[in-house]
Amino acid sequence: MVGLRAWATRRRSSVLLVLDALGGVSWVALGLLLALVWGSFVGFVTRSEEEDRPGGAAMGPAPPTGRFSYAEEIERERRRLFDVTVLHTNPRALGLVADAPPRRFRVEIPGARVASGPGESQAVASAGTQMGVKLHCSGAGVRCTPLSSERQSVLSRRDVAVWLWEVQAERAGTFSVALTMTSYLRDTDTVLVEKPPLVWSVEAVAPPADDGWLSRARDLWRQVTEAITGLGGLAVSVSAIAAVIAMVIRRRLPAGGPDDDAGTADPVPDVGRRPRPRPVRRVRRVRRVRSRLGRAARRARQSSGSSTGAISS
Structure with missing residues (x-):
């Protein structure tokens, strides 16, 4: 009787072990099946969102999804920037005359050369990435027409970049000129550094009244x-x-x-005239x-x- 009971006990334990093993396998299989279904659903939703955007997937990779990683990238790129000397035309030296041909306004990052010429002034900007320079003219009858690209790459201290504008005043008066220099994150619109703009008050004189006649x-x-x-x-x-x-x-x-x-x-000489x-x-x-x-x-x-x-x- 004792041997029979021992055999029954061992039989019951084997059955329980088999059942436990089958239960574990079924749970693993169920988990794998759920993971496959969830991955397919997420991929379908992401692909639908990219197709709904203008341009589809050609828009380029999305920015980092984690807020902490995005902030880290911004901070890392800011630490890579360095200061450079910027030479620019002094707006008060333009000598603007109303209804006269336009004058050239020039901004240059000269690389190794830092000496300014006549009619030029100096400023400091942050370089090491793409830089955008804008010239804003505000006032009645004043136009600032750009002649070069707004954004240019300045990746080292020896890189040279030049921006040009034509400034023209249609009538006499006082107007303001503002120069803004911005450092961007690579080729995106994310601003790394933008210092306060340089602002001048410039006067355009009237032409002489009698110059025409x-x-x-x-x-x-x-x-x-x-x-x-x-x-x-x-x-x-x-x-x-x-x-x-x-x-x-x-x-x-x-x-x-x-x-x-x-x-x-x-001939008879003329008395009244002297020969x-x-x-x-x-x-x-x-x-x-x-x-x-x-x-x-x-x-x-x-x-x-x-x-x-x-x-x-």
Whole structure:
């Protein structure tokens, strides 16, 4: 009897062990099944949310989900930043004139060079990431037109970056100019550091009231003087040509004629006017011409007198 009871006890324990083992396996299988179902549900919901966004999954990876990890990343990137010298145009040195061509406003991170030139001022900014520089102009009739990209990468102390604007005032008055420099987290819109903006009060002066008609008068006077100079040169050329023609005609006069007496007669001096001194060369040339004409006239008179005597005889 004792052996039978022991056998029954061992049999009962084996059955209980088998049942316990089967129960544990079933619970494990049930847990795995629930995990698979939950993972499929979460994946479906996440994929649906990405498809509902504009651009779908092309929007890029989402920021860290844990608030503590996001704050850690911001703090880590801020510790990597370093100060750089920024050279910028002094707005008061622009010399703005109302309704005049625009002036250039320049901001530069010069890398190793830190010496400022004439009309420039210095400031300090945080670099080591992407930097955005903005120029804000406020006031009636003032425009600040950017000529370069707003954001540029400055990753080391030797990197050089340049920003340009055109500043133009449509009318005279006082307006304000504000320069803002911002450091961003990589290529996101998350701001790491943004110092207070630099603000100036700038005055645009009115153009001179008589500048328009004065410039036109100067242009007209220049044209008149050029025309007079041209006409003077032409007159000198014409007078020189006329003198040459007269000289040639005088040298080619005929040897004799009935009107030679009138041509050889000495002119009656004008009592009221004083004779102007003539150049020596011209006087000698005129005297030679007169002597030739006088000799021709005397020959003509002699020939006319001999012919008259022959006729009378």
